[in-house]
Amino acid sequence: MIDLIPQFVFNGLLIGAGYALIAVGLTMIFGIMNIANFAHGEFYMLGGCIAFFFTSKLGFNYLLAVPATVAVVAVLGLLLERTIFRRLSKQDAMSSVLATVALAMILENGALILWGPQPQPIPTGFSPMPVKLGSIFTTEPRLFAVAVTFGALLLVHLFLNRSLLGSAMRATFQQPEAAALVGIPIHRVHAATFGLGAGLAALGGALLGAIFFVHPASGGQATLKAFIVVILGGLGSISGAMVGGIILGLAESLGTLVSSAYKDAIGFVLVILILLYRPDGLFKRS
Amino acid sequence: MLLEVDTVSVNFGGLAAVKQVSFGVPQGSVVSLIGPNGAGKTTLLNAISGFRRPTSGQVRFDNASITNLAAHRIAHRGLVRTFQKTEVFPDLSVAECVRIGLLNRFSPSLGEALLGSRRLGDFTAKAPAIVTGILDRVGLASKAASAARALSYGEQRLLEVAAGLAAEPRLLLLDEPASGLNADESARLLELILGLQKAGISILLVEHNMDVVMRASDTIVVLHHGEKIAEGTPREISSDRAVVSAYLGQDWMADADS
Amino acid sequence: MALGVAIAAVIVAAPFLLGEGYELHLLIISAIFTILASGLSLIVGFGGLLSLGHAAFFGIGAYTSALLFLKLGVPMWGGLIAAAVMGAFAAFLIGALVLRVRGNRFIITTVAFAEIMRLIAVNSVDLTRGQMGLAGVRAPELTIPGLGTIDFSSKTAFYFLAVAIAALCVATVARIVRSPIGWGLAALRENERLGESLGVGAFRHAMLAFVVGGFFAGIAGSLNAHYMNFVSPDVFAFSVTTTVLVMVVIGGKTSIAGPVIGAVLFTILPELLRIADQFRLVFLGVVLLVTILVFPKGLVELWQRWAARNSRPLPSRTPAE
Numbered sequence: 001m002i003d004l005i006p007q008f009v010f011n012g013l014l015i016g017a018g019y020a021l022i023a024v025g026l027t028m029i030f031g032i033m034n035i036a037n038f039a040h041g042e043f044y045m046l047g048g049c050i051a052f053f054f055t056s057k058l059g060f061n062y063l064l065a066v067p068a069t070v071a072v073v074a075v076l077g078l079l080l081e082r083t084i085f086r087r088l089s090k091q092d093a094m095s096s097v098l099a100t101v102a103l104a105m106i107l108e109n110g111a112l113i114l115w116g117p118q119p120q121p122i123p124t125g126f127s128p129m130p131v132k133l134g135s136i137f138t139t140e141p142r143l144f145a146v147a148v149t150f151g152a153l154l155l156v157h158l159f160l161n162r163s164l165l166g167s168a169m170r171a172t173f174q175q176p177e178a179a180a181l182v183g184i185p186i187h188r189v190h191a192a193t194f195g196l197g198a199g200l201a202a203l204g205g206a207l208l209g210a211i212f213f214v215h216p217a218s219g220g221q222a223t224l225k226a227f228i229v230v231i232l233g234g235l236g237s238i239s240g241a242m243v244g245g246i247i248l249g250l251a252e253s254l255g256t257l258v259s260s261a262y263k264d265a266i267g268f269v270l271v272i273l274i275l276l277y278r279p280d281g282l283f284k285r286s
Numbered sequence: 287m288l289l290e291v292d293t294v295s296v297n298f299g300g301l302a303a304v305k306q307v308s309f310g311v312p313q314g315s316v317v318s319l320i321g322p323n324g325a326g327k328t329t330l331l332n333a334i335s336g337f338r339r340p341t342s343g344q345v346r347f348d349n350a351s352i353t354n355l356a357a358h359r360i361a362h363r364g365l366v367r368t369f370q371k372t373e374v375f376p377d378l379s380v381a382e383c384v385r386i387g388l389l390n391r392f393s394p395s396l397g398e399a400l401l402g403s404r405r406l407g408d409f410t411a412k413a414p415a416i417v418t419g420i421l422d423r424v425g426l427a428s429k430a431a432s433a434a435r436a437l438s439y440g441e442q443r444l445l446e447v448a449a450g451l452a453a454e455p456r457l458l459l460l461d462e463p464a465s466g467l468n469a470d471e472s473a474r475l476l477e478l479i480l481g482l483q484k485a486g487i488s489i490l491l492v493e494h495n496m497d498v499v500m501r502a503s504d505t506i507v508v509l510h511h512g513e514k515i516a517e518g519t520p521r522e523i524s525s526d527r528a529v530v531s532a533y534l535g536q537d538w539m540a541d542a543d544s
Numbered sequence: 545m546a547l548g549v550a551i552a553a554v555i556v557a558a559p560f561l562l563g564e565g566y567e568l569h570l571l572i573i574s575a576i577f578t579i580l581a582s583g584l585s586l587i588v589g590f591g592g593l594l595s596l597g598h599a600a601f602f603g604i605g606a607y608t609s610a611l612l613f614l615k616l617g618v619p620m621w622g623g624l625i626a627a628a629v630m631g632a633f634a635a636f637l638i639g640a641l642v643l644r645v646r647g648n649r650f651i652i653t654t655v656a657f658a659e660i661m662r663l664i665a666v667n668s669v670d671l672t673r674g675q676m677g678l679a680g681v682r683a684p685e686l687t688i689p690g691l692g693t694i695d696f697s698s699k700t701a702f703y704f705l706a707v708a709i710a711a712l713c714v715a716t717v718a719r720i721v722r723s724p725i726g727w728g729l730a731a732l733r734e735n736e737r738l739g740e741s742l743g744v745g746a747f748r749h750a751m752l753a754f755v756v757g758g759f760f761a762g763i764a765g766s767l768n769a770h771y772m773n774f775v776s777p778d779v780f781a782f783s784v785t786t787t788v789l790v791m792v793v794i795g796g797k798t799s800i801a802g803p804v805i806g807a808v809l810f811t812i813l814p815e816l817l818r819i820a821d822q823f824r825l826v827f828l829g830v831v832l833l834v835t836i837l838v839f840p841k842g843l844v845e846l847w848q849r850w851a852a853r854n855s856r857p858l859p860s861r862t863p864a865e
Contacts, residue, residue, distance in 0.1 A: 335741065336740075337737075337740075337741075356740075356745070357740040357741060358739075358740045358741075358742075358743050358744060358745040358746070359745075361740070361741060361742060361743035362743050366741065366742065366743075367741050368741070369737070369738070369741070373735055373737065373738040373741075374735065374738070375730065375731060375734035375735050375738065375739075376734060376735070377734055378730060378734060382727070382730070385727055386727055386728075386730070386731045386739065386742055386744065387742045387743075388724075388727075389724055389727060389728055389731070389742065389743055389744050390742055390743030390744075392724070393724060393725075393728065393743075393744075394723060394724055394725060396720070396725065396752060396756075399719065399720055399723035399724070399725045400716065400719055400720070406723070406724070409724070410723075410724070446738075449738075449742055450741075450742065452742075453742045453743055
């Protein structure tokens with residue numbers, strides 16, 4: 001049993017990094033636009049489905065399909081912000097959240113109509129042969145996914161801390177009114193936030209979809225997991241979301257060693273515990 | 287002494303917004319809290335009314351401690367406040383806004399609401415007349431059916447005070463009620479404050495409008511950088527050097543005697 | 545008034561005009577959704593609290609009633625009461641946990657709670673038979689001395705029962721909303737801070753709305769279980785919550801009639817259009833989005849705007865209940 005642990009840790013890190021990717025986007029949308037985005041998991045799902053479409057139907061190379069998919073979904077995010085959420089920002093906060101619920105219904109069922117309910121694997125062109133790293137068995141797609149996810153998380157971190165737009169986003173995150181007063185273009189920041197958030201989720205979907213299957217009904221679960229991570233990390237912390245995602249991934253993976261039936265419940269149990277004992281999350285707001 | 291503020295301090299992280307301030311509001315008097323912007327006046331009001339927990343010190347109302355009570359419980363005891371940035375219930379009518387204040391006098395339980403009771407029946411029957419009376423008093427009777435959000439800024443301020451009156455306060459905390467009012471409206475406000483005092487309501491007033499402050503107050507407390515630097519009658523304060531240099535400006539002192 | 549009498553007449557005559565077929569079935573489902581929507585409107589509409597886990601209380605009510613019947617032989621009458629109490633109790637627990645700080649933490653917790661309940665239902669195979677569900681949950685009988693026995697497994701009888709209970713629920717919500725408690729709820733949703741300064745305890749009012757909503761959802765769950773004769777973990781599905789939400793928001797979330805209209809409309813309309821599930825849900829989503837963007841107060845607002853234009857000008861006043 002003990003010698004299986006490194007394997008489960010590796011798998012946990014893989015899933016966890018995926019969770020982190022999705023949750024970071026959700027936290028940004030939540031912190032900067034004050035919207036609890038219940039359609040966020042659908043962007044993840046679209047990432048998988050569109051990547052599948054590009055590779056299977058259009059014959060793109062997987063390495064090209066991934067960035068193409070991210071671009072498409074990011075643009076979709078920009079459009080949605082421009083047409084829907086900008087208008088709703090004048091109404092109360094509930095309207096925006098309700099709109100995301102409506103959006104989730106449309107995206108999930110629209111995808112079901114377009115692609116059918118069958119889970120499909122994304123053809124990656126990678127070798128399916130197992131690769132052995134020490135005592136860990138993995139595959140090329142998994143290594144690729146781990147590398148790209150961690151790379152993306154690093155890029156996001158650098159973007160937020162080093163770039164002009166990133167700094168504007170961070171400022172809006174912490175002090176929305178002050179940011180507006182100082183002349184930060186809030187509309188542009190919101191648009192970038194939603195686009196970036198959607199794009200990151202889609203990246204997760206395109207990467208993880210090559211390892212697990214993609215199917216149009218996977219969005220709901222992804223949204224749920226993303227929210228769990230956001231609560232774990234503290235509702236307002238981006239680095240908390242990153243670490244929280246990894247923790248959830250590890251907890252679920254190591255939890256399957258104990259019982260695989262309730263794997264999905266682990267996250268919820270953690271949420272209840274957090275809400276009872278550490279309502280601000282495991283990490284204070286950064 | 288109706289309200290006693292006893293060495294209250296409020297810290298935000300590293301910043302000490304209110305430093306060991308003590309003063310009192312005697313029953314039936316009007317006390318004003320003045321000081322330059324950033325002096326900590328609103329923070330102190332928040333600490334007194336239950337919207338912020340004091341870092342240290344005690345607040346007593348009617349000889350009972352209210353220091354860590356929730357805001358609505360403090361309101362139940364008779365201490366009602368208004369806000370610096372005018373607050374209303376935007377989608378409700380003016381009359382409905384004022385009516386909310388009546389809940390501080392009586393709020394039925396679920397059982398009472400479902401099954402009815404004599405108390406409840408009496409209350410709902412008398413409510414409209416009380417609301418009309420209060421609207422008359424503040425001068426908003428003609429706007430009773432208008433939506434709160436449709437009122438002018440000055441009218442919304444009066445509405446907020448009206449709702450506060452409906453809550454049957456023994457002590458009313460007014461946070462800059464005259465800000466944004468023109469001379470006419472300020473005069474009406476002054477009249478209102480003096481009228482309330484005559485009716486037995488004690489008032490703690492935070493204000494920048496010195497005209498209103500000087501004419502309405504029995505006592506003035508001066509705050510600067512979170513500390514109390516002076517306390518006295520309007521005459522005493524206007525000739526207090528420390529206050530003048532910190533806040534009022536030399537020219538004002540010359541006008542004070544006229 | 546005349547309209548009310550006409551509506552009542554139609555409601556009473558319906559089963560005799562329609563017979564015991566599919567149409568009557570839809571009306572029964574509408575009645576059950578009316579109970580759900582009315583209760584949810586108290587939370588989401590009048591209280592201004594976005595609860596996205598209403599299915600949790602519905603499901604808890606359904607399973608409570610079904611299990612009491614199957615394991616202990618308790619007829620629906622007892623099951624109804626137990627379901628209502630359990631729904632209210634669950635709402636009380638969740639409310640105590642997250643209603644002190646309302647806002648996004650509350651919303652997410654309600655979603656998580658419904659999902660946890662679903663997972664429990666799926667995995668507690670010994671108790672709930674998991675995904676296979678519990679069958680054989682029979683409708684009750686009522687013996688009235690002198691008149692005979694009414695068998696509620698007849699659609700007509702169940703219809704009248706469901707409509708009666710729905711009417712009672714709607715009337716209760718109306719009574720609460722029109723009482724001073726309703727004024728307090730208005731303060732909570734319009735400006736919580738101002739309300740607190742005037743003595744309106746936000747937590748108390750939020751809890752009240754939430755628990756009453758849970759109570760009614762439990763009742764709806766019990767009715768559903770005994771009418772469909774079946775309960776499965778699908779009662780906890782997020783789509784149940786979103787469907788009820790759509791009914792409330794589109795009907796008009798701060799009105800009494802709105803949720804009723806929404807419930808009837810969105811039970812019957814998709815069936816009339818005879819379209820597949822996915823298209824129906826896309827359609828619902830689009831309608832919801834359009835409603836939020838264009839007429840956030842729902843159909844009732846549209847109706848009021850139309851009525852205002854067609855009658856004498858009234859003093860400027862926004863209606864509130």
